[in-house]
Amino acid sequence: MHISEGILSGSVLIAGWAGSIAGISYGLKKTEPEKIVRTALISSAFFLASLVNVRIGPSSTHLTLLAPMGLILGSSVFPAVFVALLLQAVLFHFGGLLVLGVNTFVMAFSAFTANLIFGKPIKNENGKIRVIVLSFMAGAFAVILGAFLAGAFLGLTDKNFMGAVKLLLIAHIPLALIEGFVTSFIVIWIKRVMPEFLS
Amino acid sequence: MTGNTYTLEFSGENINAVKHSYSPSAILISALCYSISVSISTSIYALIIASFLPFKLIFEKKIFFHNLSKLNLINIFMIITLSLTWPEIKSGFLMGILIAVRINMIYIAFTAVIYPLGTSGMYNALCGLGVPEKMRVLIILTLRGIYIMYERLEAALISVKLRTSNLHGIMKLRVFAYLTASVLLQSSIRSENIMRSVKCKGGFNGFNQYENKGITAADTAFIFIFILYSLSIIIINYA
Numbered sequence: 437m438h439i440s441e442g443i444l445s446g447s448v449l450i451a452g453w454a455g456s457i458a459g460i461s462y463g464l465k466k467t468e469p470e471k472i473v474r475t476a477l478i479s480s481a482f483f484l485a486s487l488v489n490v491r492i493g494p495s496s497t498h499l500t501l502l503a504p505m506g507l508i509l510g511s512s513v514f515p516a517v518f519v520a521l522l523l524q525a526v527l528f529h530f531g532g533l534l535v536l537g538v539n540t541f542v543m544a545f546s547a548f549t550a551n552l553i554f555g556k557p558i559k560n561e562n563g564k565i566r567v568i569v570l571s572f573m574a575g576a577f578a579v580i581l582g583a584f585l586a587g588a589f590l591g592l593t594d595k596n597f598m599g600a601v602k603l604l605l606i607a608h609i610p611l612a613l614i615e616g617f618v619t620s621f622i623v624i625w626i627k628r629v630m631p632e633f634l635s
Numbered sequence: 636m637t638g639n640t641y642t643l644e645f646s647g648e649n650i651n652a653v654k655h656s657y658s659p660s661a662i663l664i665s666a667l668c669y670s671i672s673v674s675i676s677t678s679i680y681a682l683i684i685a686s687f688l689p690f691k692l693i694f695e696k697k698i699f700f701h702n703l704s705k706l707n708l709i710n711i712f713m714i715i716t717l718s719l720t721w722p723e724i725k726s727g728f729l730m731g732i733l734i735a736v737r738i739n740m741i742y743i744a745f746t747a748v749i750y751p752l753g754t755s756g757m758y759n760a761l762c763g764l765g766v767p768e769k770m771r772v773l774i775i776l777t778l779r780g781i782y783i784m785y786e787r788l789e790a791a792l793i794s795v796k797l798r799t800s801n802l803h804g805i806m807k808l809r810v811f812a813y814l815t816a817s818v819l820l821q822s823s824i825r826s827e828n829i830m831r832s833v834k835c836k837g838g839f840n841g842f843n844q845y846e847n848k849g850i851t852a853a854d855t856a857f858i859f860i861f862i863l864y865s866l867s868i869i870i871i872n873y874a
Contacts, residue, residue, distance in 0.1 A: 442735075475773060477822040479780070481819050516773075532742075533667065617805060622812045
């Protein structure tokens with residue numbers, strides 16, 4: 437889901453940075469000082485978890501874990517994603533600094549929206565099957581929304597990118613299914629062990 | 636689950652960190668100005684002017700060829716994808732080449748100038764640009780947390796490998812999910828203990844490691860030269 441440097445136009449980059457700065461400011465304002473350590477450690481745990489390759493058939497993928505991040509951190513997901521992506525760019529040269537704003541917006545907004553839509557129902561629901569279904573939907577939704585936003589940024593850069601965008605969306609369908617399963621297992625585990633952990 | 640994680644060099648940051656004569660903020664601003672001008676360039680003449688800096692950096696540092704070959708393998712895939720999905724194959728191919736050239740230029744500039752600053756340099760650069768204190772603390776703690784969590788995750792992956800050698804399908808995802816959830820929960824419990832110790836030590840006041848050296852005349856001149864260079868690229872692009 438990382439968009440590389442050199443692809444997006446100047447106006448799209450500015451729009452991405454504007455969205456990210458707004459989200460980060462809101463997230464920082466909402467993050468209580470007591471929760472900063474928790475946000476940082478969860479951000480680092482997600483950073484590492486996304487570096488673990490999961491082999492699927494002949495190829496392998498790494499998970500984004502957007503929905504679990506949104507469900508746990510709530511609005512703090514914007515600064516958490518920004519810091520994780522900044523460190524990925526500096527330590528591993530993933531993504532880039534110029535597109536950091538766009539990548540942060542794509543991932544954090546998807547995670548935040550998944551929490552807005554599915555957060556309360558998942559937290560309030562006690563039936564195991566319903567929680568599994570809702571969490572699956574949250575996980576898959578976050579990935580699809582992320583791919584859609586990345587596609588929208590590419591499409592806004594040049595309409596001719598739409599062919600590649602279709603390919604991008606199709607390629608994210610299997611990942612969305614996998615993320616859905618992983619999210620539902622994570623949520624079930626958390627609800628069983630420490631339900632108050634969900635934001 | 637392969638359990639492949641990227642090796643974190645615990646001391647690598649300090650070893651690779653380059654001592655610059657300019658402040659990290661000045662370097663970051665200059666490199667960003669240059670990369671913005673490259674990223675919006677579509678004219679061949681503008682790209683020729685923009686290529687002076689990457690060529691200079693390549694000849695000075697001579698460290699990029701291995702990394703560039705990896706990067707360009709991905710670029711080849713991108714060029715093929717664009718050629719096949721663009722309305723016309725030829726224009727898609729040319730667009731792919733243009734993007735690949737821009738990616739290489741920005742990558743060289745960042746690899747030579749920004750990334751050697753390391754996380755401490757980047758932290759100082761962000762502080763110099765007026766990033767709020769909450770964000771600074773978050774960056775420091777996340778970086779610290781990565782090293783702590785890395786050990787925990789590695790141990791968890793080894794234990795999973797030892798206990799279950801042959802995982803398939805949903806079971807594999809389930810094991811990975813439980814492992815991730817367990818690491819997250821442990822990190823939350825640990826964060827509560829850290830927060831208690833931070834409070835005992837007098838709050839976040841001791842966290843500010845920013846060395847405010849201020850913007851010197853040399854920094855101003857450095858930024859000014861890069862702004863002029865970037866503007867000339869943009870003007871040639873639209874001329």
